[in-house]
Amino acid sequence: MPKARVLIRPKEGILDPQGKAVERALPALGFEGIEHVRVGRMVELEAEDPARIGELCEKLLANPLIEDYEIERIDAG
Amino acid sequence: MRWGVVQFPGSCDERDALHACSLLGDARLVWHEERGLDDLDVVVVPGGFSYGDYLRAGAIARFSPAMEAVAEFAAGGGPVLGICNGFQVLCEAGLLPGALLLNEDLRFHCRQLELTAADGSILSIPAKHGEGRYYAPDEALDELEAKGQIAYRYTPGQNPNGSARDIAGVRNESGNVVGLMPHPEHAVDPLTGSTDGLRVFEALGG
Numbered sequence: 001m002p003k004a005r006v007l008i009r010p011k012e013g014i015l016d017p018q019g020k021a022v023e024r025a026l027p028a029l030g031f032e033g034i035e036h037v038r039v040g041r042m043v044e045l046e047a048e049d050p051a052r053i054g055e056l057c058e059k060l061l062a063n064p065l066i067e068d069y070e071i072e073r074i075d076a077g
Numbered sequence: 078m079r080w081g082v083v084q085f086p087g088s089c090d091e092r093d094a095l096h097a098c099s100l101l102g103d104a105r106l107v108w109h110e111e112r113g114l115d116d117l118d119v120v121v122v123p124g125g126f127s128y129g130d131y132l133r134a135g136a137i138a139r140f141s142p143a144m145e146a147v148a149e150f151a152a153g154g155g156p157v158l159g160i161c162n163g164f165q166v167l168c169e170a171g172l173l174p175g176a177l178l179l180n181e182d183l184r185f186h187c188r189q190l191e192l193t194a195a196d197g198s199i200l201s202i203p204a205k206h207g208e209g210r211y212y213a214p215d216e217a218l219d220e221l222e223a224k225g226q227i228a229y230r231y232t233p234g235q236n237p238n239g240s241a242r243d244i245a246g247v248r249n250e251s252g253n254v255v256g257l258m259p260h261p262e263h264a265v266d267p268l269t270g271s272t273d274g275l276r277v278f279e280a281l282g283g
Contacts, residue, residue, distance in 0.1 A: 010178075014178070014212065015178075015181065015210075015239070017179050017180070017181055017182065017183045018179065018183065021183055060132070060136060060137075060140075061132070063133060063136070063169065063176055065175070065176050065212075065213075065214075066176045066178060066212060
């Protein structure tokens with residue numbers, strides 16, 4: 001079955017406290033010069049009809065009010 | 078007045094909500110697979126971690142049979158109260174505007190706090206959540222304010238989560254669906270310090 005990966009992240013402009021916490025922790029570990037860290041989530045799935053993945057994202061995987069998503073096809077099936 | 082309290086796998090405040098409702102009328106639990114709400118006058122969607130809060134708080138619960146029935150019930154004008162996770166579920170279901178995000182400081186807050194209701198009255202009730210930061214785009218917030226849909230605000234200085242405009246609870250346009258993050262069902266007996274929570278229930282169907 002065709003495989004896909006959905007990347008979901010907080011919309012630009014929405015405060016992402018997880019990203020901020022990660023960003024603040026980095027200098028202490030010696031990682032300087034890292035900014036704009038955003039933490040999201042990734043969902044892998046196999047879909048009989050990949051054309052429907054967008055609809056699935058809108059309805060369940062992401063909340064379009066607060067999150068953006070990208071669909072990556074991993075293979076063309 | 079007959080109250081129903083929805084119970085999902087992972088709900089944890091349904092017993093307190095049931096107790097609060099039983100102080101005001103008859104009350105029963107509604108299992109998440111149940112669709113029959115015909116005997117009910119008011120429905121409460123309680124707090125907890127429905128379906129483990131997987132994906133996003135409330136995201137999976139909105140697809141349960143009981144929630145489909147609640148959406149119909151609300152569309153017919155039936156009063157619905159969502160508390161904490163219940164508020165998140167109602168937002169995910171599109172029955173209320175906006176969304177609830179992780180608390181600004183990433184901490185889970187559990188404490189008694191003061192709310193100001195839309196009529197200006199002050200309520201002392203507890204809040205306990207990690208994902209209670211109310212969010213809606215600015216234009217939407219302006220519209221909510223203009224239409225009088227802000228049901229409860231944290232009294233200035235009491236906002237535990239960074240919610241936009243100190244919003245603790247909102248209602249839908251027709252006013253029959255209300256959701257809030259704090260827990261009125263934990264403030265219905267003098268034993269726990271306040272009975273102000275009852276007013277939140279009474280406002281829906283007392």
